[in-house]
Amino acid sequence: MSAYLLGNLLGRLVLSYALVWLLLCLTVARLNWREAFRRTNHWSGLSASITTFLIGLIAAQPNGLSP
Structure with missing residues (x-):
């Protein structure tokens, strides 16, 4: 697993947590x-x-089969 892929996955996970936190904070x-x-x-x-x-x-997956 490359550092780019690991950073992308961790970044998505942190942003998902922040989005849920913001939604809960506002509602x-x-x-x-x-x-x-x-x-x-x-x-x-x-x-x-x-x-x-x-x-x-x-949603980020390209159309078609992945290699």
């Missing part, structure tokens, strides 16, 4: 960032982060 936690972190680190927040990460990977 459920009512702009309380500590509450948003608590909810994001719950199993449902982590599963939302992983789902967002996987959707991003699937």
Whole structure:
């Protein structure tokens, strides 16, 4: 695994976590960032982060078969 691929995957994972945290902070936690972190680190927040990460990977796949 190259450093480029590893950086791309880690970056996508961090951005997925940040997106879920921001969504929770703006909606459920009512702009309380500590509450948003608590909810994001719950199993449902982590599963939302992983789902967002996987959707991003699937959307980035080129059309056709990968080599």
